[in-house]
Amino acid sequence: MKFIQSVQNEKVKEWKKLTAKKGRDKAGQFIVEGFHLVEEALKKDYVSVLIVDEHIEIPHGWNVDNQEIYHVSSAVAKALAETETTQGIFAICDQKQLDASSYSRVLLLDGVQDPGNIGTIIRTADAAGVELIVCGNGCVDVYNGKSLRSTQGSIFHIPVIKGDLQEWIPKLQAQGITVYGTSLQDARDYREVELSERYALVMGNEGNGVSAVVLQQCNQNLYIPILGEAESLNVTVATGILLYQFCK
Amino acid sequence: MKFIQSVQNEKVKEWKKLTAKKGRDKAGQFIVEGFHLVEEALKKDYVSVLIVDEHIEIPHGWNVDNQEIYHVSSAVAKALAETETTQGIFAICDQKQLDASSYSRVLLLDGVQDPGNIGTIIRTADAAGVELIVCGNGCVDVYNGKSLRSTQGSIFHIPVIKGDLQEWIPKLQAQGITVYGTSLQDARDYREVELSERYALVMGNEGNGVSAVVLQQCNQNLYIPILGEAESLNVTVATGILLYQFCK
Numbered sequence: 001m002k003f004i005q006s007v008q009n010e011k012v013k014e015w016k017k018l019t020a021k022k023g024r025d026k027a028g029q030f031i032v033e034g035f036h037l038v039e040e041a042l043k044k045d046y047v048s049v050l051i052v053d054e055h056i057e058i059p060h061g062w063n064v065d066n067q068e069i070y071h072v073s074s075a076v077a078k079a080l081a082e083t084e085t086t087q088g089i090f091a092i093c094d095q096k097q098l099d100a101s102s103y104s105r106v107l108l109l110d111g112v113q114d115p116g117n118i119g120t121i122i123r124t125a126d127a128a129g130v131e132l133i134v135c136g137n138g139c140v141d142v143y144n145g146k147s148l149r150s151t152q153g154s155i156f157h158i159p160v161i162k163g164d165l166q167e168w169i170p171k172l173q174a175q176g177i178t179v180y181g182t183s184l185q186d187a188r189d190y191r192e193v194e195l196s197e198r199y200a201l202v203m204g205n206e207g208n209g210v211s212a213v214v215l216q217q218c219n220q221n222l223y224i225p226i227l228g229e230a231e232s233l234n235v236t237v238a239t240g241i242l243l244y245q246f247c248k
Numbered sequence: 249m250k251f252i253q254s255v256q257n258e259k260v261k262e263w264k265k266l267t268a269k270k271g272r273d274k275a276g277q278f279i280v281e282g283f284h285l286v287e288e289a290l291k292k293d294y295v296s297v298l299i300v301d302e303h304i305e306i307p308h309g310w311n312v313d314n315q316e317i318y319h320v321s322s323a324v325a326k327a328l329a330e331t332e333t334t335q336g337i338f339a340i341c342d343q344k345q346l347d348a349s350s351y352s353r354v355l356l357l358d359g360v361q362d363p364g365n366i367g368t369i370i371r372t373a374d375a376a377g378v379e380l381i382v383c384g385n386g387c388v389d390v391y392n393g394k395s396l397r398s399t400q401g402s403i404f405h406i407p408v409i410k411g412d413l414q415e416w417i418p419k420l421q422a423q424g425i426t427v428y429g430t431s432l433q434d435a436r437d438y439r440e441v442e443l444s445e446r447y448a449l450v451m452g453n454e455g456n457g458v459s460a461v462v463l464q465q466c467n468q469n470l471y472i473p474i475l476g477e478a479e480s481l482n483v484t485v486a487t488g489i490l491l492y493q494f495c496k
Contacts, residue, residue, distance in 0.1 A: 120482050129475030157477040191496060227377030227495060229405040233488065234368050240485035241492045247475060248439060 030143035040153035046093040053077040053088030082145035103132040111138030111205035119150020126154035128243035136165040181218035190222040278391035288401035294341040301325040301336030330393035351380040359386030359453035367398020374402035376491035384413040429466035438470040
């Protein structure tokens with residue numbers, strides 16, 4: 001059994017770096033916290049290292065055979081925690097890399113900036129049966145603590161990768177996938193379009209929507225009509241409405 | 249022109265009380281902040297008092313004839329502000345009281361606890377053409393600063409009132425309105441139900457959903473199928489999906 005007492009330990013410093021985007025990008029890893037997220041990560045074979053507060057017991061049902069485990073002092077657990085009251089259990093996870101191959105239901109995100117929004121969008125896409133999510137260049141890093149918590153584990157249910165949307169769109173189209181943008185201009189009411197079963201949907205930035213250059217690449221742009229006086233819908237809500245339209 | 253220099257002024261103390269639920273309940277008023285929300289409040293005749301930082305100019309297009317206006321020092325503006333960088337403009341607004349009379353599209357909220365969620369739900373309901381929102385007893389106060397900001401002005405577009413859902417449901421039913429609950433048990437897939445044009449939809453608490461006693465009063469309970477591995481949908485997203493289903 002490996003045990004770490006001190007917050008000055010080199011391993012702890014290395015793990016702590018994963019709470020910042022720079023450290024995550026460099027290592028190709030991220031850190032999750034709490035029983036629910038760690039359990040989902042284990043089930044889906046994302047976990048490189050499991051870290052447990054010495055006062056915490058690993059739940060009986062978990063399969064941690066052949067799993068590298070570190071027990072740590074509460075001081076170390078607190079140092080790693082991004083929440084105020086930590087559950088004292090963490091996993092170091094590997095970021096996945098994937099190619100465009102065989103996905104029929106894809107969500108592309110163009111400049112989604114709010115960590116809570118991107119997390120909730122991932123959770124919503126999981127519920128709606130999406131098979132792949134590609135986060136374009138302008139998106140907030142999905143591996144930050146708040147985003148990961150907002151996914152409620154869905155980050156481990158479907159592959160979520162970073163990529164250049166302008167490269168992905170033609171690749172998807174070449175495989176017979178119809179790519180739908182979202183826009184208030186030059187777009188059709190989503191309820192009046194016969195949607196393709198093999199689709200990619202592009203959702204955009206909270207304030208500015210999908211960028212013009214990406215919209216031009218799409219096969220068809222959609223909008224959700226506003227029936228009252230609201231100026232717009234929240235991007236997570238709009239994503240849910242559109243993705244469930246593809247489920248009919 | 250009325251001017252207040254000191255944060256110790258009695259008016260300022262009175263207004264400041266509206267940043268807490270107790271003060272709002274007692275006065276039957278609430279306070280909003282920022283150009284966008286204040287403008288919406290003015291348009292819809294909600295404003296009792298307009299409060300403006302002495303360094304801020306009231307926009308030319310605004311109709312503030314016959315409007316009681318206080319100019320205040322920046323110290324007073326900062327004392328009233330609930331945001332870190334205030335725009336220095338505030339409105340004291342009256343809470344509306346309404347009866348059940350003639351609404352055809354109603355949203356009932358049962359124990360929605362998160363201020364951001366309830367605000368986004370109000371915004372979504374506005375977009376989807378809802379005419380009345382009733383917040384049941386267990387809901388967070390919609391007049392707190394975070395909720396108001398999350399509505400992005402929709403709080404002034406449709407009446408949002410507090411009420412006892414167990415009293416409202418039979419009243420609405422007596423007017424021929426079909427009341428739909430949301431539940432994972434004893435419920436039908438929302439896509440397979442022929443929805444009534446005159447409806448009330450009940451959305452529930454983030455963790456526990458709609459309470460059992462309320463579900464029993466509903467005419468029909470609905471659920472949104474989960475196609476992937478997510479355990480549930482965020483309540484704001486679920487509200488959007490269901491409300492837009494009524495718009496078909």
